[in-house]
Amino acid sequence: MSADDLVPPSSVVLVSGGSRGLGLEIVGDLLGRGVAVAAFARTVTPELDALARKHTGRALVGPVDVTDREAVASFVRTVERELGVVDGLVNNAAVGQDSLHVHTSPDRVASIVTTNLTAPLLLTRLVVRRLLAAGRRGRIVNVTSICAQRGFPGLVTYAATKGAMEAATRALARELRDRVLVNCVAPGFFASEMSAVLGSTQLDQIVRRTPTGHLTEPDEVAPLVRMLLLEHTNVQGQVLTTDGGASI
Amino acid sequence: MATLDRSRIRDLMGEVLAARGGTLPADESTELRSLGFRSLDFSELALRVEDETGTELNFDAPGLRRIATVGDVLDFLQDLQAA
Numbered sequence: 001m002s003a004d005d006l007v008p009p010s011s012v013v014l015v016s017g018g019s020r021g022l023g024l025e026i027v028g029d030l031l032g033r034g035v036a037v038a039a040f041a042r043t044v045t046p047e048l049d050a051l052a053r054k055h056t057g058r059a060l061v062g063p064v065d066v067t068d069r070e071a072v073a074s075f076v077r078t079v080e081r082e083l084g085v086v087d088g089l090v091n092n093a094a095v096g097q098d099s100l101h102v103h104t105s106p107d108r109v110a111s112i113v114t115t116n117l118t119a120p121l122l123l124t125r126l127v128v129r130r131l132l133a134a135g136r137r138g139r140i141v142n143v144t145s146i147c148a149q150r151g152f153p154g155l156v157t158y159a160a161t162k163g164a165m166e167a168a169t170r171a172l173a174r175e176l177r178d179r180v181l182v183n184c185v186a187p188g189f190f191a192s193e194m195s196a197v198l199g200s201t202q203l204d205q206i207v208r209r210t211p212t213g214h215l216t217e218p219d220e221v222a223p224l225v226r227m228l229l230l231e232h233t234n235v236q237g238q239v240l241t242t243d244g245g246a247s248i
Numbered sequence: 249m250a251t252l253d254r255s256r257i258r259d260l261m262g263e264v265l266a267a268r269g270g271t272l273p274a275d276e277s278t279e280l281r282s283l284g285f286r287s288l289d290f291s292e293l294a295l296r297v298e299d300e301t302g303t304e305l306n307f308d309a310p311g312l313r314r315i316a317t318v319g320d321v322l323d324f325l326q327d328l329q330a331a
Contacts, residue, residue: 098309102291105306153287154309 007137007181009230010088014079015039016066016123017093019048022143022187025218026090026225031055033226038079038086040064040072041093058083066093066119076126087138088229089127091120091165094143097158109157116161121168128180139181141228142169143221146188146243162186166239173237181236185224188243191215211245250301251329254322260296261321264289276319287312290321297325305329 013030017023018039027039028051038060039048052059060082064071079086094116097104124140131138147155148162165184172182189206191214207214224240227233241247252260262272270283280286290312294305305328315324 099307100287100291100309100312103294103306105304108306 005178006232007139007178008087009232010035010139012036012038012079012084012086013088013090013229014076014086014127015090015092016120017041018061019043019045021190021192022218022221023090023092024048024051025222026092027051027059029219029222029226030229031059033230034058035088035230036083038062038075038083040066040075042066066123067114069122072119072123073126076130080130085130085134085136086127087131087136089124089138089140090143090225090229091123091140092143093119094158094161097156098154100154101156104157112157113161116158117164120165124168124172128176131180137179139229140169140172140183141225142166142182142184143225144169144184144186144239146186146241146247148186148239149241150247169239170237181228183228183235183237184239185221185228186239186241186243187221188216188241188246191217206246209246210243211248214244216242216244250303252297252300252325254326256300257293257297257322257325260300261285261293261318264293264296272318276317276322278318279316280318280321281316283318285318285321290315293321294325294328297329301329303329 013035015023015027015037018027019041023039023041024047027037027048030037031051036058040062042063042065044061044063048061052061060079062075064075066072076086095112097112120142142165144162144165147159148166152159169182169184176182221242224242228235265272265283265285268284298305307328311324315321
């Protein structure tokens with residue numbers, strides 16, 4: 001196997017939902033490794049803006065709603081012009097849910113599906129089309145969730161979209177074969193998310209049931225994303241779960 | 249939009265509990281846990297209110313988690329109709 005047969009490390013990575021939390025962590029991590037990174041979110045936070053300023057010439061950020069097809073396409077064209085063809089994509093933008101299915105409005109269900117499933121599928125399609133047209137190879141990491149594999153109340157539509165993204169990942173990996181590596185990283189619940197909705201007693205109970213004794217933090221997920229984008233691992237169509245073993 | 253008053257919601261809550269073999273106490277500070285009134289019982293009650301008013305009552309789970317007593321249930325459903 002020669003180096004020419006392998007999908008090279010990504011050199012220009014596009015991160016959706018890069019303004020805060022895990023997305024921001026991924027952007028910072030990749031910029032710190034010398035990768036050119038473009039990131040968008042509905043709002044560019046001061047933290048994301050600061051990263052872009054720190055890495056001028058290698059970073060591009062913009063306020064783009066992932067569900068706005070034209071704005072996304074325009075941003076991708078700008079990235080190509082300023083940084084080069086996108087050969088790494090991190091589908092991270094998503095909206096959460098915390099409502100029982102019977103009490104979630106039809107509009108809210110549709111909105112979650114649009115943001116968490118339709119939008120990343122269309123962004124993937126756009127990036128892969130550009131990549132193939134340029135005769136290049138690339139890598140895609142879809143950020144899913146432990147919710148795709150395990151059932152949790154209040155997350156029916158959210159879980160459906162994440163499970164669908166994992167299914168799409170496997171199908172894409174078959175379609176794109178040796179041209180594009182497509183994988184998922186599935187974090188468990190972040191401490192910050194859990195503490196927002198659960199009391200300390202419930203939180204302590206969850207932590208006790210987690211073999212590693214702590215909930216996942218964004219800086220524990222970013223290295224997995226980086227590995228899938230930059231290392232030669234021959235991992236294709238897989239879901240890497242990082243939840244401290246809570247789901248085993 | 250039609251709304252149900254506290255008394256009618258209370259009647260419906262009594263019906264939901266009765267279907268489980270329970271009874272609704274007069275004291276609104278009674279803990280739901282002691283009545284065996286669980287989240288799906290609350291959903292059933294909310295859906296019965298919807299049926300009578302003809303309007304969907306959608307809400308997020310955090311509000312539901314704060315409900316602990318009979319009075320909380322009645323307050324929540326009254327507030328939800330008014331929202």
